[in-house]
Amino acid sequence: MHDEDALIRRVVRAVPSQVGGGGSRYGLALGIGDDAALLRSYGGEEWVISCDAFVEGVHFLADIHPADSVGYKALVRAASDLVAMGASPRLFLLTLALPKSRSGRWLDKFLAGLRRAANYLNMRLAGGDTTAGAKVSISVAVLGQIGNNVSHGVPRSAKGRSGHCGTALTRSGGRAGDRIYVSGTLGRAQIGLELVRRMKKRVVRMTMGPLPEALKAHFYPRLRVDLGKWLARNGVASAMMDLSDGLSTDLVRLCHASGVGARLWAERIPVVSPSPEILTLLPRSFDPLKAALNGGDDYELLFTVPKRNDGRLRGAPDSPELTCIGELSNDKQILLADTDGGTKPLTAGGWDPFRK
């Protein structure tokens, strides 16, 4: 089993937890097990909450990754869980542990990156905690709002008070026969990570000039905010999550939550095609399909669409960048069909912070 998933189960068994939906005790309409938890007020307003760690030596190397990328990604990674529920990102809380050596210029640049992400996502800092620490260790808690009739917490119309605020898109609504879609091109961030791994300090020099496309996806990922909101608001998708750990790992999670299997078509997966210059910098063994299946950090959306809704996707934001890569199935297997028509089980090979 994925080590992180095993640890989460251990925590949930040990600590009083709200898992999944039902009840709404404590104001929670949905607890642990999806991209984010869902708070529903009795006025019908829905808030989505989540948090994300970003730790030196695990998620980034403070001597190689630009400080402003660290600040930018710390917030964008966390906000991606809100987007994955179809929410509008709104607020964040920042926990920042910082060694003295990082409290000067490094911190200024970190904060500049954080500002850039906050402006890009239209989010505001609402609080936090700062402390000393041996390594840079960041946790960002994020809050987003569901529903398009709510603007900045104020109802646009009397209709807003009726309790109808749209509904978050969870991982668990997928049904056999639904089509599986992804946005964008997968594996782009993995190329950036490979460059960092191989070139180490030389990458720092590359970041001085105009940033190569291959590093942009790894350093400054974009989120599909409008697409996520549109899919939730219009009831087009049946299930959704973000691709943060890699398609092979994340699709298993979506299928597990929905209680279905899946069949992916390898040739349909939108893989990255690195430029010749970048190819020379990558290991010979670099395989675009593997990068697309197992590379993390893309923050694209993975969602499922009942066949009857398929045509409506033409009206979606970023519609030309959406690709159907397979179908959910009734059996519990997750299969990858290759170009010869052969199939093999897809194994979760994505990012796991506990694997070396």
Place this chain on the structure above:
Amino acid sequence: MHDEDALIRRVVRAVPSQVGGGGSRYGLALGIGDDAALLRSYGGEEWVISCDAFVEGVHFLADIHPADSVGYKALVRAASDLVAMGASPRLFLLTLALPKSRSGRWLDKFLAGLRRAANYLNMRLAGGDTTAGAKVSISVAVLGQIGNNVSHGVPRSAKGRSGHCGTALTRSGGRAGDRIYVSGTLGRAQIGLELVRRMKKRVVRMTMGPLPEALKAHFYPRLRVDLGKWLARNGVASAMMDLSDGLSTDLVRLCHASGVGARLWAERIPVVSPSPEILTLLPRSFDPLKAALNGGDDYELLFTVPKRNDGRLRGAPDSPELTCIGELSNDKQILLADTDGGTKPLTAGGWDPFRK
């Protein structure tokens, strides 16, 4: 200036932030600068949100502090900010970075302590993030609810829908002439910290048997949940915060937020009186008044009461444990009057994670 406060100002200047009250854009009725931020739904429901870091080597020593104390305190410290606003603690998100060496028995005990705190405070885990890390690094985001007509997010009566949900108690409502109160005895946790500092590993043996009172306050602090809610609900106090960094530091913050000065009477401050056995274990220089002024981690409540409300305090929970220690004043000075009638300026000497 307090180094942590300076860093917070730097963050707030650099990143789009909601500071203080006003507006309620983004659904926030109150942003940075108080114990917690305040989210207000258009139905009138108020949620209080905050987060707190708890880091190995800064806030605790993983080889000396019992793992279950680390888990317990991680949540209680964070929830204290909710109590300080008069809220009922409800939900938490856990960010946990963990070295491999702590993933066995240590983690089990940590989780047992966390469970104890969650049960004690009637809180539920709603989500989180787990990752590897070189040191144990914890961040806990907490959510609490204001108002006594709301039970677990469900209105008890139609009245609950009218929008009247009580009001959070901030740091900024204190006025000249208001009396300054604290709950409990101050400096208790400081004695525990002194014991840990001096005895190091020998403290571990002390924790095998029945725990001495002096260590309990440091390892397993209690919160004044009912008192905080009562003071907020009944409109008795004008300002409130929790004593987490020490009275001298925290009173300065309350006075600054309220735009007033203060006069404290040294002889009225409820100082701790260690037992003779514990006294022999403390440094000779141990001064109960200094421990009360500058010792952190007590999590007692500091609040101010307009003179006309003074009598009503007799009906408060824990009423016998409340002590009037001074008065807010019109000038901007914060003075400590000693037993001889002499006064001197009080200097913030409490806990600062950036000071060695």
